[in-house]
Amino acid sequence: MGEYSKAISSYQRSLEIRKIALPPNHPDFAQSYNNIGLVYNNMGEYSKALSSYEQSLEIRKIALPPNHPDLATSYNNIGLVYNNMGEYSKALSSYEQSLEIRKIALPPNHPDLATSYNNIGLVYNNMGEYSKALSSYERSLEIFKVALPPNHPDLATSYYNIGSVYSHMGEYSKAISSYQRSLEIRKIALPPNHPDFAQSYN
Template sequence: ATSDKERSDYNHYLGWAYYDMGEYSKALSSYEQSLEIRKIALLPNHPDLASSYGNIGNVYKDMGEYSKALSSHERSLEIRKIALPPNHPDLAASYNNIGNVYRSMGEYSKALSSYERSLEIRKIALPPNHPDLAASYNNVGLVYNNMGEYSKALSS
């Protein structure tokens, strides 16, 4: 890979492969290398930076490092709020990722708030049979189930 874009994309996809194999430290290293290249090569609020921060956040979440995960996902969301229209599906993905971290932490009211924001955007941005919309309904239901609010879980 010769260009900055090619090098950052290579590391990004390598990170994905490591992540899918559960090799989180290698995934994190690859994602961070991609991010460093992107920080130099791209404008400060480029959507690719948000993707890098989001992927880094997912790795930290799965490693149980929740404060680092939240920090990464919140940075991703900040960039997306600046770079994208208000109902872009990538914004919904950021809110969903933040909800995943809070749910893993057992902070269900915060998770619910994030999941509901994700769902609101996805209802507007996606067709009614889109799998991400179904995932949002499922996540809202899972949190209600975690909270012991079973009737709300069933209606989600």
């Protein structure tokens, strides 16, 4: 917790300096609020994280063109907090706004699009809407397959998430197949004591 407090105070100092040096809606302010939100989210202080991310978004709306990728990042981060808070419909709405911007701003196989589909899948999974979760996770996987090297850890995560949905749906042979693919990639991509292995073996 001490490291988080140091990070917050460092980012807040940076913000104070920027307030003196920069015009009021400069994009660097948005970055400062975004960084503070990130730390609060990691601390589990979700209302503070949300407030910081929303301040970041408001500045970006003024400072940037309407389909700038940084706006998508803001919506994505807000979605992340809502998901952590269990406010799934708000999370879904934020993630979908992020995805719409990314579809316009980024090439069709950009990894950030895959991340958006993965996050939407995560929310549907949390809501128990497994067929929608599966569809989103599969879209994410297809993009990752094109965008990333064949044994990238994000591919392992995709296969694991798909396995998790199949398991919830009672399709255990498909679940096992996806989990095994995830484990194979993790064996290649990660050191043997990496915490993701515990997830794979569970």
